[in-house]
Amino acid sequence: MATTQASPLDQPTSHSAANSAAATCPSGNHNQAAGETAATGRSPLAEIIAAQEDIFVRRQPKSAQLAAAATGALAGGVVSSWQISRPQPVWLSHGSGSKLYDVDGNEYVDLHGGYGVSLAGHGHPAIVAAVRAQVERGTHFAQPTETALAVASELSRRFGLPLWRFGNSGTEATMDAVHLMRAITGRDLIIKVEGCYHGHHDSVQVSVCPVAPEDDRGPADHPASVPSSTGIPQAITDLTLVVGFNDLDAVRRRLAENPGRIAGMIIEPIMMNAGIILPEPGYLAGLKELLHADGALLAFDEVKTGLTAGPGGATGVTGVTPDIVCLAKAIGGGIAVAAIGGTHEVMAHVADGDYEMVGTFNGNPLAMAASRAMLTEVVTDDAYQKLEKLRLRAVDGLTREIARNNLDAQVVSVGAKGCVVFSARPVRNFRDFLDVRDSLSHAHWLYQHNGGVFLPPWGKIEQWLMSVQHDEADIDRFVDNFATFASNVRAATS
Numbered sequence: 001m002a003t004t005q006a007s008p009l010d011q012p013t014s015h016s017a018a019n020s021a022a023a024t025c026p027s028g029n030h031n032q033a034a035g036e037t038a039a040t041g042r043s044p045l046a047e048i049i050a051a052q053e054d055i056f057v058r059r060q061p062k063s064a065q066l067a068a069a070a071t072g073a074l075a076g077g078v079v080s081s082w083q084i085s086r087p088q089p090v091w092l093s094h095g096s097g098s099k100l101y102d103v104d105g106n107e108y109v110d111l112h113g114g115y116g117v118s119l120a121g122h123g124h125p126a127i128v129a130a131v132r133a134q135v136e137r138g139t140h141f142a143q144p145t146e147t148a149l150a151v152a153s154e155l156s157r158r159f160g161l162p163l164w165r166f167g168n169s170g171t172e173a174t175m176d177a178v179h180l181m182r183a184i185t186g187r188d189l190i191i192k193v194e195g196c197y198h199g200h201h202d203s204v205q206v207s208v209c210p211v212a213p214e215d216d217r218g219p220a221d222h223p224a225s226v227p228s229s230t231g232i233p234q235a236i237t238d239l240t241l242v243v244g245f246n247d248l249d250a251v252r253r254r255l256a257e258n259p260g261r262i263a264g265m266i267i268e269p270i271m272m273n274a275g276i277i278l279p280e281p282g283y284l285a286g287l288k289e290l291l292h293a294d295g296a297l298l299a300f301d302e303v304k305t306g307l308t309a310g311p312g313g314a315t316g317v318t319g320v321t322p323d324i325v326c327l328a329k330a331i332g333g334g335i336a337v338a339a340i341g342g343t344h345e346v347m348a349h350v351a352d353g354d355y356e357m358v359g360t361f362n363g364n365p366l367a368m369a370a371s372r373a374m375l376t377e378v379v380t381d382d383a384y385q386k387l388e389k390l391r392l393r394a395v396d397g398l399t400r401e402i403a404r405n406n407l408d409a410q411v412v413s414v415g416a417k418g419c420v421v422f423s424a425r426p427v428r429n430f431r432d433f434l435d436v437r438d439s440l441s442h443a444h445w446l447y448q449h450n451g452g453v454f455l456p457p458w459g460k461i462e463q464w465l466m467s468v469q470h471d472e473a474d475i476d477r478f479v480d481n482f483a484t485f486a487s488n489v490r491a492a493t494s
């Protein structure tokens, strides 16, 4: 396979494939990637990265100052470990429409999207009006308000599930989903997919990105359960069984090995913490059938795909309705919120008090006001038509430049999200994803950044997110930067 062969781009370097992947796992250990620039006798790609990192740092002296000062007040100098990015965190001043501005005054087209949140863009008039009006009328009561009804019924319409509750983060949503599956079935085991991230609660912090030298991943058709953080008890890790994405047989085997013991399976229906990996035809429907045959449940984690993959998320795109859907990120138009939808059978366990789904800030009026505006005024049919045109413009431009420069890469996209996967062959699962060349993803990220387009850090793991406020000029800036990157990489290697 072309992507695993040694090429002039990759040699010589102290940066092993395993370190490369570890460098972009959301585990805070990405500084291992520094080996690429610290090495002597650098590869052409390492030279490109070093030159771009130099430009990057020179453009952002104030970010560097703040980052240095912050280490005295914020652990690691940031507010979430994923904000520690190489070569240095970018400190932001503000956002407006489709643009972000850093503290040094640099402007960026925002394709970072706040890790999948900013589908509305920044300062969208409908969100501003809704939030402003609600702030004046009180932001928190811990009592239900009518707005929550409007949000729930719009989510029902879009996702095909009748009953909803709210929370404040994706982690809370997937935690409730796992609890619910256990509560309903009275079983402890769950199945999750290798390489899927579902937040930072114990049951799903398993095999998120098992690439550290000490991680024993096990065989691809029977992956081991590897804790993804310190602080996760082995006893909990053992309750989470791991399978590969797009592998129905693996689920069949897990069910057969543990008859009547598996509560359910949680999955990103379109995998989005390994670039973007699409489900193969029949995979999701097959999962539902297999799980239901064993009395187990299916939960879709649509924290990233909800609203961004399409009006009804991946559920709408794939036509498979699970027992439980978890939403967060984009649904609040930039305000923290989460939602869990379920069938009547599932949510009966909440309604009758069997499972206590609680939280002081759940469905707070501020989050509900923003969510209602998002659902009814921002992500309209017209907005999705516009996003589709922009998606096609980006895909066409990137595909053209990949071909022109003979890169081993492909563009994968759905709705407002997409990414360039630096691999010659399609990626079906996490094991394939390990072969994606992260050094190219990092170099691409740097070219975009220095060229005024802010993609999410974390190289090959993340995707772009367009907003309803992006326009063709934004996409053209993105494609132009890609063209510069691609031709420089080709020149360095030919």
Ligand SMILES: Cc1ncc(COP(=O)(O)O)c(C=O)c1O
Residues within 6 Å of the ligand: 115, 168, 169, 170, 171, 172, 174, 197, 198, 199, 200, 268, 273, 301, 302, 303, 304, 328, 329
């Ligand atoms: C698919 C998925 N699920 C859950 C989460 C957790 O969401 P949060 O960070 O809001 O807790 C994330 C966060 O990136 C995610 O990508």
